[in-house]
Amino acid sequence: MNITIHTSFLPQNDPDAALVFYRDVLGFEIRNDVGYNGMHWITVGPAGQPDTNVVLFPPAANPGVTDDEQRMIADMMAKGTYGHLVLASDDVDAAFDLVQSRGAEVVQEPTDQPYGIRDCAFRDPSGNLIRIQARG
Numbered sequence: 001m002n003i004t005i006h007t008s009f010l011p012q013n014d015p016d017a018a019l020v021f022y023r024d025v026l027g028f029e030i031r032n033d034v035g036y037n038g039m040h041w042i043t044v045g046p047a048g049q050p051d052t053n054v055v056l057f058p059p060a061a062n063p064g065v066t067d068d069e070q071r072m073i074a075d076m077m078a079k080g081t082y083g084h085l086v087l088a089s090d091d092v093d094a095a096f097d098l099v100q101s102r103g104a105e106v107v108q109e110p111t112d113q114p115y116g117i118r119d120c121a122f123r124d125p126s127g128n129l130i131r132i133q134a135r136g
Contacts, residue, residue: 009057010083011056011126013077022044028046031050044056059074092110119133
């Protein structure tokens with residue numbers, strides 16, 4: 001049996017800004033773009049990897065989340081402590097330069113981590129932490 005990652009979910013609170021970031025800054029393909037009841041879901045994925053998807057979803061879409069929890073989620077998103085996505089590149093420094101040149105908010109320049117990974121980090125427009133690490 002072969003189990004793979006097909007779809008992951010990452011919150012977004014501004015679909016237009018999310019679309020620009022994931023399409024124009026990271027170079028992801030737009031796979032689906034759905035609006036419903038004033039909310040917006042966008043499915044993106046890396047070019048050449050049609051079976052790997054990230055759904056950028058409105059956190060308010062979960063009816064089981066209370067108003068207090070919604071406020072907590074919004075606070076955590078603003079701090080960059082709620083959603084995370086780790087990407088990989090054959091050349092972290094070149095990926096950093098490209099993403100930075102396209103206007104992404106830098107959290108960490110390329111760094112050799114003590115646990116053996118070279119990586120860098122950005123925040124998307126919703127505050128999610130996006131790390132790019134060396135493919136190993």
